[in-house]
Amino acid sequence: MTYLVNDPKEFAADAVRGMVAAFGDHVAPVHGGIVRATTSPDGQVSVVVGGGSGHYPAFPGWVGPGMAHGAVCGNVFASPSASQVESVVRAADNGGGTLLLFGNYAGDCLHFGEAASSLGADGLDVRVVTISDDVASNTPDHHGDRRGIAGDLLVVKVAGAAAEAGLRIDDVERVARRAGGLTRSLGVAFTGCTLPGADEPLFTVPAGQFALGLGIHGEPGISLHPMATAADIASLLVDRVLAEEPDRTEDGYRGRVAVLVNGLGATKYEELFVLFGSVAELLERRGLTIVHPVVGEQVTSLDMAGASLSVMFLDDELERLWLAPADTPAFKTGSVDVRERRHVRTDEVAGSIVPGSPESSDQARRALGLIEVLADVATRAEADLGRLDSVAGDGDHGQGMVLGATAAVRAAQDAVRAGAGMRTLFRTAGAAWSEGAGGTSGALWGAALRALGQTLSDAESADEERIGEAVVTAAWTFEEVGGAKPGDKTMVDATRPFAEVFDAHLRDGSTLACAWGEAAEAATSAAQRTAEIPARKGRARTHGDASLGHPDPGAVSFALLMTGVAQALGR
Amino acid sequence: MTYLVNDPKEFAADAVRGMVAAFGDHVAPVHGGIVRATTSPDGQVSVVVGGGSGHYPAFPGWVGPGMAHGAVCGNVFASPSASQVESVVRAADNGGGTLLLFGNYAGDCLHFGEAASSLGADGLDVRVVTISDDVASNTPDHHGDRRGIAGDLLVVKVAGAAAEAGLRIDDVERVARRAGGLTRSLGVAFTGCTLPGADEPLFTVPAGQFALGLGIHGEPGISLHPMATAADIASLLVDRVLAEEPDRTEDGYRGRVAVLVNGLGATKYEELFVLFGSVAELLERRGLTIVHPVVGEQVTSLDMAGASLSVMFLDDELERLWLAPADTPAFKTGSVDVRERRHVRTDEVAGSIVPGSPESSDQARRALGLIEVLADVATRAEADLGRLDSVAGDGDHGQGMVLGATAAVRAAQDAVRAGAGMRTLFRTAGAAWSEGAGGTSGALWGAALRALGQTLSDAESADEERIGEAVVTAAWTFEEVGGAKPGDKTMVDATRPFAEVFDAHLRDGSTLACAWGEAAEAATSAAQRTAEIPARKGRARTHGDASLGHPDPGAVSFALLMTGVAQALGR
Structure with missing residues (x-):
């Protein structure tokens, strides 16, 4: 104890x-x-x-x-x-x-x-x-x-x-x-x-x-x-x-x-x-x-x-x-010369916010609303995601999503107040999500938001095409950083169809809002289909296939959040 | 665990x-x-x-x-x-x-x-x-x-x-x-x-x-x-x-x-x-x-x-x-100069046996028989003493007595083989008893045997009077070293009457064997009377008076061992 x-x-x-x-x-x-x-x-x-x-x-x-x-x-x-x-x-x-x-x-x-x-x-x-x-x-x-x-x-x-x-x-x-x-x-x-x-x-x-x-x-x-x-x-x-x-x-x-x-x-x-x-x-x-x-x-x-x-x-x-x-x-051996003390700034953090151009920071102010949507959806779904995760995991997925998304919102709000542009907004929000959530799914959401920021700029506002590319890049990040493949019963079963459908619709000339709506639907169906996959490899030894018949919580939460954003964009 | x-x-x-x-x-x-x-x-x-x-x-x-x-x-x-x-x-x-x-x-x-x-x-x-x-x-x-x-x-x-x-x-x-x-x-x-x-x-x-x-x-x-x-x-x-x-x-x-x-x-x-x-x-x-x-x-x-x-x-x-x-x-702080290694004799013990005079070592050879009697009696009584001790103690008194007495016998046999006199015989046996038995009663038995040796000599054989004095000194050691008083429900309730009766009979001109017999009887009655005393002070808090109605195991074992010696002396 x-x-x-x-x-x-x-x-x-x-x-x-x-x-x-x-x-x-x-x-x-x-x-x-x-x-x-x-x-x-x-x-x-x-x-x-x-x-x-x-x-x-x-x-x-x-x-x-x-x-x-x-x-x-x-x-x-x-x-x-x-x-x-x-x-x-x-x-x-x-x-x-x-x-x-x-x-x-x-x-x-x-x-x-x-x-x-x-x-x-x-x-x-x-x-x-x-x-x-x-x-x-x-x-x-x-x-x-x-x-x-x-x-x-x-x-x-x-x-x-x-x-x-x-x-x-x-x-x-x-x-x-x-x-x-x-x-x-x-x-x-x-x-x-x-x-x-x-x-x-x-x-x-x-x-x-x-x-x-x-x-x-x-x-x-x-x-x-x-x-x-x-x-x-x-x-x-x-x-x-x-x-x-x-x-x-x-x-x-x-x-x-x-x-x-x-x-x-x-x-x-x-x-x-x-x-x-x-x-x-x-x-x-x-x-x-x-x-x-x-x-x-x-x-x-x-x-x-x-x-x-x-x-x-x-x-x-x-x-x-x-x-x-x-x-x-906790580990001392032999004789070490006495060292001089140094000054350590105990509040040192990764970096401070550099304001973006007026155009980019205006756009960031509007984008903040979408990050707030992610946190709202995660908060409403917390209990359901927790129950789903307790079938094959440790039941903390809902909590992790809420911790990550609310940390991201807080950091994004601070960044917007400090005049951040799009690049800084999403990089800051991604770092905060990862740190607030902990765990693997937190790392992936953080990495995706950071990749989104990395593809954008603090200097100029992004047009629909640029944003679309950034979203596609971010959606593929889940798969690239996490190393899981479709069929492993992870969130990648939902992120891959989202990325593919979103990309295809943009190429066909759809609006961002329209493409997002289609992609979110594809992610939702794919997330539901993960119920047909037995427990994923890494967990198989301890949990058997208790999760068979239940969709993967990470895939479900991804689909829910994307659907929330689609609704916000459609309004 | x-x-x-x-x-x-x-x-x-x-x-x-x-x-x-x-x-x-x-x-x-x-x-x-x-x-x-x-x-x-x-x-x-x-x-x-x-x-x-x-x-x-x-x-x-x-x-x-x-x-x-x-x-x-x-x-x-x-x-x-x-x-x-x-x-x-x-x-x-x-x-x-x-x-x-x-x-x-x-x-x-x-x-x-x-x-x-x-x-x-x-x-x-x-x-x-x-x-x-x-x-x-x-x-x-x-x-x-x-x-x-x-x-x-x-x-x-x-x-x-x-x-x-x-x-x-x-x-x-x-x-x-x-x-x-x-x-x-x-x-x-x-x-x-x-x-x-x-x-x-x-x-x-x-x-x-x-x-x-x-x-x-x-x-x-x-x-x-x-x-x-x-x-x-x-x-x-x-x-x-x-x-x-x-x-x-x-x-x-x-x-x-x-x-x-x-x-x-x-x-x-x-x-x-x-x-x-x-x-x-x-x-x-x-x-x-x-x-x-x-x-x-x-x-x-x-x-x-x-x-x-x-x-x-x-x-x-x-x-x-x-x-x-x-x-x-396990505790290091600051910088200590490197020290030279030294040679430590890992088998170093308290001292080795110096042979006594022929008279004293002859007497020691006979006295060894009495130490063997102590070990025999303790071994036969082990189970009974253990049961008695489990009422108010941790049940290890019988085991401790056997470990102490047999260690004393082994050390005494070695000492006799090396030609030890009376002083060395009992000092060696006492040290071994204390070390073999551990615990408080082991310490007291060890101290008493050592006191016995301390009062005797390796140079000359002891007459009955000298031995009598040494035994009285040893018997009082239990009380002096242990610090308990009669009425505390400890072995002192038996050692004090033994010392007093033994001393009184010697002063009246009794032989050693006779005085020992009377003193052992007094110790036995006194040990039985400890059944009427409630649990001793130091144990009262945890054990209440569970031991009321049961005699003190330390007093009983002392009386048993003294009775054994009396019988051996009477033969």
């Missing part, structure tokens, strides 16, 4: 605030997360990590000399938004480029990737490396598609040390990729964990059993086993992790390993030491040399009971970086 | 072994616990901490430059024995005297105190300071009688820094007492914790409530309250802890405080940060300045859910010491 809570919705933000109050010597708050409170040399590569909250020390506890330069902090178990990522990257920048380093999860990949393109468009050199150490989540030949779990610590430590050593961005990226390629983890769970404000754990493990192959977001393991001794569990973990040991004569690896025995939350230090005692014995028996082991809590999952073993197979360069000094709130 | 276990009986020892494997750069194992793996300057005062296991990082996680020099590690939630304390003190000694620093619990006071006298008799300067920070466990005017909980960290940090700064033993003791006198803690519990191998937690907190005034050994709080927000809990803790704030113009205190928000085990970092956010706000609102706060797990209680607030009111000296660098497995 999570007990020490004020408002469950504010839990993650409250935790970051308290963390900054506790470690004010090390870190400073910025919009979207935290950065080092001390100076870094000019031109040093900046390593920015992040992900959902609920994993402390991962990720904010690793910010400091020798490790990360900034951490983006999402909601509990939820990816931060692209605009949060952008804000932290800008605040942590030393002019040497940025490595974005995070666990391989769909939401994180979307938001960090989106931020990287947007920052890249502004001329920053931003690289993306994902960590995928969990051997339970995919086969060895798909190592890069695995989930990131406790091995995050090993890769972040090494990448941070590479930046601290003065390596250029190409080399920091290379080191991070190599470290990730040589890191393997596997864990066991004894209980699930409970989200702040919830009464029930996300899953339970039957008494007298343990789950192998846990995730760190309350995902149950991949198989259940009768409870065993610590020594037997150690042996199981060592066997599976070392099954992927590289050849000891190959490529600089000579049987030296960094080792982390990580506690998930409620499995305590004495237990971790008992486990590590057996692990150390087994590794030594295989002729391996353990270099500076870490035994403790580095990547937690709220109050989940369980533990994992992570191993990084070391070459000389990785070993030197693994052993380099670091001084962060 | 505690899940990662091999043999529950070996859990604490396995954990220490794993901890040493994980932190071999910092600590080295010795009999009874661990010491620093690095050198300390000659003549530096050594700070030795310790207590039961299950509280990591307390106490072994605090061993290293700037903090403790050694930690004595008992079983889970059980005091280490006097001989374990002695072993760690000897291995950690730098020639500047030793400060023994530990939480104020009966078992720890007994064993550490016993070790201090024994080491003192060998010419070492050993001082004892207990930590008693828990405001829930006694009134402000009995601050020194309170329990030690998470405030342990603050006092140990400051005392260790005083030793590191080169202060002499008088000043290190003075600083530790002052720090303890200025430290206050209070905690809340949301769940109990489960001992390794047990299926049920030591206590439970009803759903929707929290317990105020927790202990760190699975003791429930002193009162239950309806569940509240983190901010409300912060306010409750701050109010009670600051109720004992000293006058801000007085004695060097000017409103500057060291603060620890400590997690008990299953209450995770994000929750602690949420709590600390409110605590910091409340303290600042009262005009206090927080100096280097610590938010994390420093004194745990296995997997208990809960948290506590500790505050140390600082003067200039305490603040300087609180901020001084430290480099231990």
